[in-house]
Amino acid sequence: MISGRLMWKVSLVGDTESGKSSLISRIVFDSEAGSFINKGLLRKKVSFEDDGKNYHAELIFQEIDGFPDNEKLLAGSSAIIIVVDVTKKLNEGEVTKFIKNSQKKGLLILAANKVDRKYEAVTWKEDLEPMAKKFGLNLYMVSAKQPETVNNMVNGISRLLIGRINGKR
Numbered sequence: 151m152i153s154g155r156l157m158w159k160v161s162l163v164g165d166t167e168s169g170k171s172s173l174i175s176r177i178v179f180d181s182e183a184g185s186f187i188n189k190g191l192l193r194k195k196v197s198f199e200d201d202g203k204n205y206h207a208e209l210i211f212q213e214i215d216g217f218p219d220n221e222k223l224l225a226g227s228s229a230i231i232i233v234v235d236v237t238k239k240l241n242e243g244e245v246t247k248f249i250k251n252s253q254k255k256g257l258l259i260l261a262a263n264k265v266d267r268k269y270e271a272v273t274w275k276e277d278l279e280p281m282a283k284k285f286g287l288n289l290y291m292v293s294a295k296q297p298e299t300v301n302n303m304v305n306g307i308s309r310l311l312i313g314r315i316n317g318k319r
């Protein structure tokens with residue numbers, strides 16, 4: 151049984167312009183005005199269902215530029231979303247290094263953002279899936295402009311986190 155409030159810090163890391171602010175803005179405000187967000191913490195209450203039970207949790211979002219190797223920045227993160235831009239070439243070495251360094255710090259998620267621009271994409275599922283598989287990361291193809299893709303990811307992360315608490319995953 152879970153008692154008390156569920157509160158999870160979720161950090162988003164990734165290159166400049168990959169869409170970290172836009173994704174947070176979509177989740178917290180249901181808008182895509184990402185560029186107006188400052189670097190402070192933003193909160194969102196979420197409800198979700200897992201194994202027939204309903205849960206409520208508060209997510210606290212933190213945006214971090216680049217792929218930090220600074221322990222303190224990621225401290226206390228329950229989940230870390232690695233945001234990559236599908237319209238840019240993937241820097242596999244950099245992302246892999248970050249994954250290796252951060253695996254023990256929180257649940258790692260790979261978010262391939264801007265899928266609404268798929269006809270301009272140079273990075274796609276087949277480029278990311280091997281990496282996700284190798285390190286056991288869940289991969290989400292998302293767009294800050296497509297609310298359902300972002301909701302699906304938030305739901306997935308919430309269920310993975312509750313699964314960890316319940317000792318299932």
Ligand SMILES: Nc1nc2c(ncn2[C@@H]2O[C@H](COP(=O)(O)OP(=O)(O)OP(=O)(O)O)[C@@H](O)[C@H]2O)c(=O)[nH]1
Pocket residue numbers: 164165166167168169170171172173184185215263264265266267292293294295296
């Ligand atoms: N088409 C499209 N554009 C997006 C998407 N997400 C973000 N953008 C655009 O990409 C640009 C960068 O988005 P931001 O959310 O500011 O990216 P960021 O990662 O927070 O960037 P920094 O804070 O500067 O590191 C903006 O022009 C956004 O409008 C998306 O899913 N689709």
Ligand SMILES: [Mg+2]
Pocket residue numbers: 170171172184213
């Ligand atoms: Mg930003």
